[in-house]
Amino acid sequence: LQALKRKPDLFLCSNLDVKAVFQCGVLSLKFPEAPTVKASCGFFTELLPRCGEIAPVGQVVHENGKALLQAVLEGIGGQASRSLMDHFAEILFALNKHCFSLLSIW
Numbered sequence: 001l002q003a004l005k006r007k008p009d010l011f012l013c014s015n016l017d018v019k020a021v022f023q024c025g026v027l028s029l030k031f032p033e034a035p036t037v038k039a040s041c042g043f044f045t046e047l048l049p050r051c052g053e054i055a056p057v058g059q060v061v062h063e064n065g066k067a068l069l070q071a072v073l074e075g076i077g078g079q080a081s082r083s084l085m086d087h088f089a090e091i092l093f094a095l096n097k098h099c100f101s102l103l104s105i106w
Contacts, residue, residue, distance in 0.1 A: 075088050
């Protein structure tokens, strides 16, 4: 998360598998440990605003965003602790703000 805040062009590295990083983040949203889920939520709230400016990120979100939305809704629906709801809401807000056309399709 801190690396993404300080150096958002990290996702432009040719040897970085953006899809794998994204999928690890989605899986981490389902972990039982609150600090892990909180960190994953923070990762996505930093990543999603960059969909339009970093092409690899935009492509991965376009192709795999539905899985992110599903994980967020499952967390809100009872899979995650109630103390984490604000963090999941931040992801929904970021999806709505930066990926609205895709969000309505998913």
